[in-house]
Amino acid sequence: WIRMVKRYNKIQKNYWKRIAKSYPSYKKQAMDVLLQDLLSQYDKIRSKKIIPRNIVTAILYLNAGILNKKKDIIFAMECYDKCIDFLKDDKVTSEGIIPAISVNKEYGLICAQQKYYNNAKEFLKEAETLYATFTEDVKLNPVVTPIIGIKEIQGDWCAKNILKKLHISTLYSLAKICRNLIDKHNPACTRKNIQSKQLIIYDDWAIIVAKISFYFIEEEEFPQARYLLAVSSYILKKYLKTLKAKGTMETRESISAEYEHYDKTVANVAKYWVQYGITLLYTSQMRLFRGLLSELKSISNKITDKFLLDFNSAKVVFWNVWKSVKKVRKYYTFENYPLDYAYNALNFSEAYKLLTLFKYQDNGMKIHERHVEMLEEVINRLCIKDKRICPRDYQIVCRQIWMDLAEAYSAMVNVMEMRVLTSKEKGILPKFENLAKSSIKHYQLYLNSLEMSKSQNGIESFSDDVLTKALDVYCKIGALYYKINTITIDLHKKMHYVMNSIDAYTFIINYSNDHPENQELKKYKWQKLPIESVTRLSSELVKIVRKHNTRINRLLYFL
Numbered sequence: 001w002i003r004m005v006k007r008y009n010k011i012q013k014n015y016w017k018r019i020a021k022s023y024p025s026y027k028k029q030a031m032d033v034l035l036q037d038l039l040s041q042y043d044k045i046r047s048k049k050i051i052p053r054n055i056v057t058a059i060l061y062l063n064a065g066i067l068n069k070k071k072d073i074i075f076a077m078e079c080y081d082k083c084i085d086f087l088k089d090d091k092v093t094s095e096g097i098i099p100a101i102s103v104n105k106e107y108g109l110i111c112a113q114q115k116y117y118n119n120a121k122e123f124l125k126e127a128e129t130l131y132a133t134f135t136e137d138v139k140l141n142p143v144v145t146p147i148i149g150i151k152e153i154q155g156d157w158c159a160k161n162i163l164k165k166l167h168i169s170t171l172y173s174l175a176k177i178c179r180n181l182i183d184k185h186n187p188a189c190t191r192k193n194i195q196s197k198q199l200i201i202y203d204d205w206a207i208i209v210a211k212i213s214f215y216f217i218e219e220e221e222f223p224q225a226r227y228l229l230a231v232s233s234y235i236l237k238k239y240l241k242t243l244k245a246k247g248t249m250e251t252r253e254s255i256s257a258e259y260e261h262y263d264k265t266v267a268n269v270a271k272y273w274v275q276y277g278i279t280l281l282y283t284s285q286m287r288l289f290r291g292l293l294s295e296l297k298s299i300s301n302k303i304t305d306k307f308l309l310d311f312n313s314a315k316v317v318f319w320n321v322w323k324s325v326k327k328v329r330k331y332y333t334f335e336n337y338p339l340d341y342a343y344n345a346l347n348f349s350e351a352y353k354l355l356t357l358f359k360y361q362d363n364g365m366k367i368h369e370r371h372v373e374m375l376e377e378v379i380n381r382l383c384i385k386d387k388r389i390c391p392r393d394y395q396i397v398c399r400q401i402w403m404d405l406a407e408a409y410s411a412m413v414n415v416m417e418m419r420v421l422t423s424k425e426k427g428i429l430p431k432f433e434n435l436a437k438s439s440i441k442h443y444q445l446y447l448n449s450l451e452m453s454k455s456q457n458g459i460e461s462f463s464d465d466v467l468t469k470a471l472d473v474y475c476k477i478g479a480l481y482y483k484i485n486t487i488t489i490d491l492h493k494k495m496h497y498v499m500n501s502i503d504a505y506t507f508i509i510n511y512s513n514d515h516p517e518n519q520e521l522k523k524y525k526w527q528k529l530p531i532e533s534v535t536r537l538s539s540e541l542v543k544i545v546r547k548h549n550t551r552i553n554r555l556l557y558f559l
Helices: 002-017 026-042 053-069 073-086 097-113 117-138 159-178 189-195 202-218 222-246 253-289 293-299 312-331 338-356 364-385 391-422 428-448 465-488 491-516 519-523 530-558
Strands: 452-454 460-462
Touching: 026 452, 053 073, 053 097, 073 097, 097 159, 117 159, 159 202, 202 222, 222 253, 253 312, 253 338, 293 338, 312 338, 338 364, 338 391, 364 391, 391 428, 391 465, 428 465, 460 465, 465 491, 491 530
Parallel strands: none
Antiparallel strands: 452 460
C-alpha cells in the first residue's frame, strides 16, 4: 500500500507536467492514465489482505477528488460520483465503510461550499446512516485504507477509533449545515445521538458537544444549548475521574500531558458557557426594549433558560458568566496566553455593557466603575508590549479595549449629567470633568492607532472598514467637550473646551469635503450635525470671548 500511494503521487506529479494547458480533455485523460497505472501496480503488488478491486478503484477516485477539490470543484465532484458508484455494493463492508463515509462527507462539504445546503445535508445524513448501520447491525471491524486525510491521523489509533473520529467530524459538519437550512430547528446531533454514544474519547466529545451547543445559542434555543453544555461539563467530570484513577500529575509524564489537555478542554468549554450567558443577557434586554414585558410575566419566576425580566435576574446570569470567565482564566493566563486573556476580558466587557441596560441609575455607576477597573487592569498589562503577540493582533485587541473604556467612561458621564445639574454635592463638578476627559483620552488613543493613507494630492483617508467608526468617534469627542463646557465656570477653560469641540466637528466637515466621491458619508447623522454644531459653538465662542474681554476691561479700569 505504501509503495502504491508513493507511486500514485509520483505519476500524478509527472503526468500533470506533460499535459498541455490548452487541451480541453486533459482532466479525463489524466484520470485514465492514473487509474490504468495504479491498477496495473495493484495487480503486481497484491497484499496479503485481499481488498476487492472495485474498492481500490473507488479509493483512487476519492483521493483524486480530494487532491483536486480546491483546484477544480466540478472535476472533484465527478470523481466522487464515480467513487460512490464503485462502492454501491460494498458500503457497509469492513474495507468499504471508511471510504463510503469519507466520500459522502467530502461531497457534502463541497455542496455546502457552493451553498447547496439541502444536497449537503443529504450526503452527510447518508454518512451518518452508514456509520449507524455498520456499528449497530453489521458489527464488523473496519479496515483502514490509504485515503488522504485518514492515513495521516492513523498513528497509534485503532481502526475503530479512526472510524469514530470520522463520524464525530461528520456530525459537526452536519450541525453547521443545518443552521443554513429552513428546517434549522432539526439539529444534526440530538440528545439521543449524544446519549447513545460511548464516551471513550472524553475530550473530543466534550468539545464537539460544546460546539454543537453554539448552534442553539445562535438560534436562541436556550434550553437545548444549556442541556448540551451541561452534557459537555458532565463528560469532563467523568474524564477527570478517569485521570484521577490513573494517578496524579507528578506520577508519570504521560498523565501530566493528559491533565494539561483536560485543563485546556475545561477552559474551552467555559468559553461556550460565557457565550451562552452573554447571548441570554442580550436577547433578554432586546425583548424588553421591544415592549414584550407583558408576554414574559408568566415565566418570570422560572429558571434561567427563559428571557430575563429585570436587573435581579440579569445579575444572576451575569455572575454565572463571571464564574465561567474565571474558569477560562485558570488556563488562559496572561503570562502564557496574553491574547486569549485579553479577548476573554473583552467578552466579559460585553456582559458588563449588557447588564447596565437593566439598571439605569442606582447600580449603574457602580457597574460602570467595576467595568472600567477590569479593562484598565488588562490594558495596563498589555501596554508592556509582549513580544509573543504579533503587532497586528496587539493593535486590534488594544483598539477594542480603548473603545470599550471610552464608552464606559462616556456612560458614566451620562449617568452623572443630571446629578451635576441638580445636585449641590461637593466635588461633583471635578469628578464629572475627569470622567469626560478619560473618555476623550481613550477615544483619542483609538483614533491614534488608526492608519491613514495619503493620496498623491496629500489628502489623508481612513480605510473603508474603520471610516464610519472613526468619524463617529470624532463626533462623540466633540459632544463630550461641549458637555464639559456647559458645567465649567472658568472662562479660560470654557474657551479651550469649545475650541476643541469645534476642532473635532471641523475634522468631519473637512473630511467630507475632501472626499466628495464617497456617497456613503451622506447617509450618516454626523453629515449635518457637525455643520450645525460648529455654527452654534462659534456663536458661543464669540460670547465667551466677549465676556472674557469685558472682565479684563473692568479689571483694568479699577487698576
